Amino acid sequence: MGRLPRWWAAALSVHRNLDRCLSPLAVWAVRRSRGGVARPWRVDVLVLTTTGRRSGRPRSVVLQFWPDGEAMVVVAANGGSATHPAWYFNVVAEPRAQVEVCGRQLAVRAEPVTGERAADLWRRVVDRAPGYAAYARATSRSIPVLRLTPENGAASAEHPSDLSVLAVSAPGAGTAGEPSARGRPATATAVILALAFVGVTAVGGGAEMLFNPRGNSYLKAQWLDHVPLVSDWRVPGLVLGLGIGAGSLLAAWGVRCRPRRPGATWLERATGRHWSWAATGLAGIALLGWIALEVALIPDRSVLEVLYAVLAAALILSCAHPSFRRYLAAAPPTPRP
Incomplete structure (x- = not known):
């Protein structure tokens, strides 16, 4: 060999x-x-x-x-x-x-x-x-x-x-990127899974920071010396848990259910697509920015940084995928009870 x-x-x-x-x-x-x-x-x-x-x-x-x-x-x-x-x-x-x-x-x-x-x-x-x-x-x-x-x-x-x-x-089968029998393309399913994974792990990571503001064996206290403007992990925990975590879960729910939100009408008019399309791209950009800051400020490296950087890039690129764009281009309104 x-x-x-x-x-x-x-x-x-x-x-x-x-x-x-x-x-x-x-x-x-x-x-x-x-x-x-x-x-x-x-x-x-x-x-x-x-x-x-x-x-x-x-x-x-x-x-x-x-x-x-x-x-x-x-x-x-x-x-x-x-x-x-x-x-x-x-x-x-x-x-x-x-x-x-x-x-x-x-x-x-x-x-x-x-x-x-x-x-x-x-x-x-x-x-x-x-x-x-x-x-x-x-x-x-x-x-x-x-x-x-x-x-x-x-x-x-x-x-x-x-x-x-x-x-x-087989039920749900189709060519790559084409809608399944249930109407959701495989690319949208992959985006939902990626957003859910990022959301759950980010909420967990944010909670870890909030409950251990001075650090522990996982969150080393000496790392704080490299992070400007903060004295403990509470502010980064809020950004990670609420910003990236909750934001990714909201985007996953939006892509899956495609609900209409009156407050997002302006965004849908601007993009021509359901608000979850923009939310997916923003979630990817936010995650990529978090990883970039982590690499720039924290001296230690982790294999998870590679994983999350790949996921962030995939979320951003998915917004350009034709089937994903079509799926969210004319989302039907949520029926009223």
């Missing part, structure tokens, strides 16, 4: 840690959107639920997959880590598993693929997702390729065996 540049290896390490931390959120998002949350990136994802080889408990993880007839091909890349992912060891110990794909559940059997067939499938994976080649270069292990095959005729006329048919016919 060729060696990767040091900065790229560090980026992969950050990616693996983020995957591990955000795995429960990813499972929830994919289940809630029936896979639609990944469609703006034109990838197919599933939720694989295995039996923990030690605990015996169900363990769920989101994986990218590639249709192969009635089966689904997955790879145990683990972000280029030196070890196989936990779900791989689980299916080796117990090949029977459950898959949720496009809102449907299938009982499957995991079958490791070897030899020339594995090499052929790996070439197909890398051809469609070139980033996996970097994972292979980052590790000395051989990355396993597996087929998840439906058991006992689980794929029937009601549940088609051809995964390409399944993806098209």
